Amino acid sequence: MPAITLPDGSVRQFDAPVTGTDVAAAIGPGLARAALAMKLDGREVDLSTLIERDASIVFITRRDPEALELIRHDAAHVLAEAVQALYPGTQVTIGPSIENGFYYDFARNEPFTPEDFPAIEAKMREIVGRGEKFVREEVDRDEAITFFQDKGEKYKAQLIQDLPGTETISLYKQGEWLDLCRGPHMRSTADVGTAFKLMKVAGAYWRGDHRNAMLSRIYGTAWRDQKELDAYLHQLEEAERRDHRKIGKEMDLFHIQEEAVGSIFWHPKGWKLYRTVEAYMRRRLDANGYQEVKTPQLVDRSLWEKSGHWDNYRQNMFITQVQDEDKFLALKPMNCPCHIQIFRQGMRSYRELPLRMAEFGSCHRYEPSGALHGIMRVRAFTQDDAHIFCTEEQIAPETARFITLLSQIYADFGFPDFRIKFSDRPEARIGSDDLWDHAEQALREACAIAGVAYELNPGEGAFYGPKLEFVLRDAIGRDWQCGTLQVDPNLPERLDAEYVGEDGARHRPMMLHRAILGSFERFLGILIEQYAGRFPLWLAPVQAVVATIVSDADDYAREVAAAFARAGLAVETDLSNQKINAKVREHSLAHVPVLAVVGRKEAESRTVALRRLGSQAQEVVSLDEAVARLASEATPPDLKPGNMA
RNA sequence: GCCGGCGUAGCUCAGGGGUAGAGCAACUGAUUCGUAAUCAGUAGGUCCACAGUUCGAUUCUGUGCGCCGGCACCA
Numbered sequence A: 001m002p003a004i005t006l007p008d009g010s011v012r013q014f015d016a017p018v019t020g021t022d023v024a025a026a027i028g029p030g031l032a033r034a035a036l037a038m039k040l041d042g043r044e045v046d047l048s049t050l051i052e053r054d055a056s057i058v059f060i061t062r063r064d065p066e067a068l069e070l071i072r073h074d075a076a077h078v079l080a081e082a083v084q085a086l087y088p089g090t091q092v093t094i095g096p097s098i099e100n101g102f103y104y105d106f107a108r109n110e111p112f113t114p115e116d117f118p119a120i121e122a123k124m125r126e127i128v129g130r131g132e133k134f135v136r137e138e139v140d141r142d143e144a145i146t147f148f149q150d151k152g153e154k155y156k157a158q159l160i161q162d163l164p165g166t167e168t169i170s171l172y173k174q175g176e177w178l179d180l181c182r183g184p185h186m187r188s189t190a191d192v193g194t195a196f197k198l199m200k201v202a203g204a205y206w207r208g209d210h211r212n213a214m215l216s217r218i219y220g221t222a223w224r225d226q227k228e229l230d231a232y233l234h235q236l237e238e239a240e241r242r243d244h245r246k247i248g249k250e251m252d253l254f255h256i257q258e259e260a261v262g263s264i265f266w267h268p269k270g271w272k273l274y275r276t277v278e279a280y281m282r283r284r285l286d287a288n289g290y291q292e293v294k295t296p297q298l299v300d301r302s303l304w305e306k307s308g309h310w311d312n313y314r315q316n317m318f319i320t321q322v323q324d325e326d327k328f329l330a331l332k333p334m335n336c337p338c339h340i341q342i343f344r345q346g347m348r349s350y351r352e353l354p355l356r357m358a359e360f361g362s363c364h365r366y367e368p369s370g371a372l373h374g375i376m377r378v379r380a381f382t383q384d385d386a387h388i389f390c391t392e393e394q395i396a397p398e399t400a401r402f403i404t405l406l407s408q409i410y411a412d413f414g415f416p417d418f419r420i421k422f423s424d425r426p427e428a429r430i431g432s433d434d435l436w437d438h439a440e441q442a443l444r445e446a447c448a449i450a451g452v453a454y455e456l457n458p459g460e461g462a463f464y465g466p467k468l469e470f471v472l473r474d475a476i477g478r479d480w481q482c483g484t485l486q487v488d489p490n491l492p493e494r495l496d497a498e499y500v501g502e503d504g505a506r507h508r509p510m511m512l513h514r515a516i517l518g519s520f521e522r523f524l525g526i527l528i529e530q531y532a533g534r535f536p537l538w539l540a541p542v543q544a545v546v547a548t549i550v551s552d553a554d555d556y557a558r559e560v561a562a563a564f565a566r567a568g569l570a571v572e573t574d575l576s577n578q579k580i581n582a583k584v585r586e587h588s589l590a591h592v593p594v595l596a597v598v599g600r601k602e603a604e605s606r607t608v609a610l611r612r613l614g615s616q617a618q619e620v621v622s623l624d625e626a627v628a629r630l631a632s633e634a635t636p637p638d639l640k641p642g643n644m645a
Numbered sequence B: 001g002c003c004g005g006c007g008u009a010g011c012u013c014a015g016g017g018g019u020a021g022a023g024c025a026a027c028u029g030a031u032u033c034g035u036a037a038u039c040a041g042u043a044g045g046u047c048c049a050c051a052g053u054u055c056g057a058u059u060c061u062g063u064g065c066g067c068c069g070g071c072a073c074c075a
Helices: A020-027 A029-034 A065-086 A114-130 A141-150 A154-162 A226-242 A244-250 A268-287 A301-307 A336-343 A392-412 A433-450 A490-494 A520-531 A551-566 A580-589 A600-605 A623-633
Strands: A003-005 A011-013 A037-040 A043-045 A055-060 A101-107 A134-139 A169-174 A177-180 A196-205 A214-222 A298-300 A319-321 A328-331 A355-364 A380-390 A419-423 A455-457 A467-473 A479-488 A510-519 A544-548 A571-574 A594-598 A607-612 A618-622
Touching (some): A020 A029, A065 A177, A101 A196, A114 A196, A141 A154, A196 A226, A214 A226, A268 A392, A268 A510, A301 A328, A301 A336, A301 A490, A336 A380, A380 A392, A392 A433, A392 A467, A544 A551, A551 A571, A551 A600, A551 A623, A580 A594, A618 A623
Parallel strands (some): A419 A455, A544 A594
Antiparallel strands (some): A003 A011, A101 A214, A134 A169, A355 A380, A467 A479, A479 A510
């Protein structure tokens, strides 16, 4: 007879097997109404699950974080039913809950369009309104396969076929409609509520494999209530406003045009921003024991053959041939082979290790057209690349040192939070298990030393070694890998890098590929979105505009601008024949952080009226004080007094 | 690369089988004004490219290119 333990530690005895529904009802009518599902001994299950033995229960109500996932998963089922009701002959495949919502992949000859959404949403509301109970049914595997095959649902039949033989096959019914599903579900379709919205249609490969058929995916978002849904939609709108492509245009930072797809035309202001970031990075690297180098763009095929890129990466490389010559040169897609060439010059000693070789390396990769995205994913980019040549014992301390540097740099750019993914050995790999054990252990150790947490990304390491990936999130919620650190024993081997050890013998160094920004292009895109174009003063490409109220102040305005410029500030003047209101508006829209307004009063008293972006307030200060204050604020974080690296 | 959508002035967009329109920006003139748009005027277009249908295509059809959203890719 089951004894049920509740989260508060209390125990309830039942003299016959009970369901979660029974237990909730026994506790009280409020809970009976609110409970959507439960955790039975830690496992999420339907409320209707029969409990025959002693167990602990935690009920899941709409308030709980787990509820969102249930709502979204159930919404996917409701979407599938609605689509099959409206478009007979459509096959269902899978429909999971995802961050912020859900999707369902359908197989249908006609693709869906957003014009179909109102009808589908109406049908979904109807299904939710009916409040059909979700009923779980466990079935025999072969019967289930036959059942779905007879229905013409060949994808579902295949799914079951490929499930491991030990897996229980369960179906969930909602009224007449049913779907293969592991569960759990809430009580009925009514629990989905009405705070959902279909968002977009997309193509997606069956089972995520590009060799398979392309299915029609419908994305939706679903929330606990209308308020949450509205907030989410509002957040999306806000994110769109921050899109770096839009702001890049508004602030005149860069453009891309058809004749150079995937490459960026940096405009003066954009390039100023780029140079600010580059100069900062260079100072940080210099202060951290890196040696900067510069290596060739065009490198003969033979080096790529030795490095293995010619065999494994050629389809992504831009290859050139000079007229009348039989030689193939390739634009480098990465810098590592070139860095090894520098390492190989002369004889290296163990005393030189760890040797940290950095390059702002211009790389070209022929990325698939569909991968291109503004300045975040391009074909011509500049990595803040470095390779650390070291011994096996130095992997952990060097990695820890790297993480510390990276954290400092991300913090300076306004990203105190980032995610670390630890990718360990993949199926297809080279190198002994012993070597992998060592390398993985070293990375784990480094994370421990640096005091950072990571998530495991199993099997996602490079074929030659494990890696850490450092991920930042853009305004629209997309994740971008920026930093990386990869352990590579392979390339030094292939390209024959060696050093003389303490023992007088020759040894292979380890190589750590590492980047912090990833590429300047991607990182600047993320920076633009992070600040929505309202950069902190040290990053802003135009730091101040001196604007006049009357033309009598023109001379003084020029004087103010000259004083600002002498203090190293990027300053412009606006002597145009416009009202101050118009000037304020114009430069605010251009995201200029400081507006220094001068009229007759300021010219006479040798002051300026400072107005900061995003504030209505103005502060009148003396010219000298304005210069001192702004110059100090515009100092890059690594050059601030007391903050030197 | 694949699926879908889109491509009209510098920008944001409207329109539509009879060779195009708005607002902002630009330019000219007037205005000298105290913190988010002063007024008036002028100029600006191979309606992405090519082919087809048509008396006639920017509009319809096809192909290509590019962009956007996904998917796949991302040493």
